[in-house]
Amino acid sequence: MAQNGKNKEYYLNLNYSMIINKEDDEFVAYYKEYPKVTGCGDNEIEAIEDLKEAFSCLLDVLIAEGEEIREPAPVEKKIRVNVILPEKLLKSISKLTTNRSDFLCKAAKYAIDNKIAL
Known part of the structure; x- marks a missing residue:
């Protein structure tokens, strides 16, 4: 049994990123929460x-040793x-990031957190 009565099956069914x-000539996969555990x-x-x-084997070891098992962070609903933006503004944002949605989300959060009235 793992921490809090959670078993291996519980962890195998979590939505890890x-x-x-x-x-080169092969594909490499890993979980964001466990970047050193890879599959090729x-x-x-x-x-x-x-x-x-590989992750299943890691879980066997962590559970046997009573070690902490990281769970994925909950994903906030989006x-x-x-949104209509001036083309020039959109081009300026695109020069700074490849993910405009994330940029605008962070900008809005920054304004809210810092109580910036627009």
Whole structure:
């Protein structure tokens, strides 16, 4: 049994953030929460299967040793909105980031956190 009565199956069914990269001639997959645990394969499916097997083995060790097992951070619900911006402003934002939505979200949060009235 793991911490708080949670078992291996519980952790295997959590929604960990998976990242898959192609490095040279193989694919490498890892969970954001466990970047040192990797899976490799000739294609994405093999890399994912290898990662899941490696993670399962890690869980066996962590549970046996009573170690803490990191869980993925909860994902906040997001809602799509349409916003009209001047083209020049949008181009300026695009020069600073590849993710305009994230940029605008952070800018709005900054203004709210710092009580900046616009």
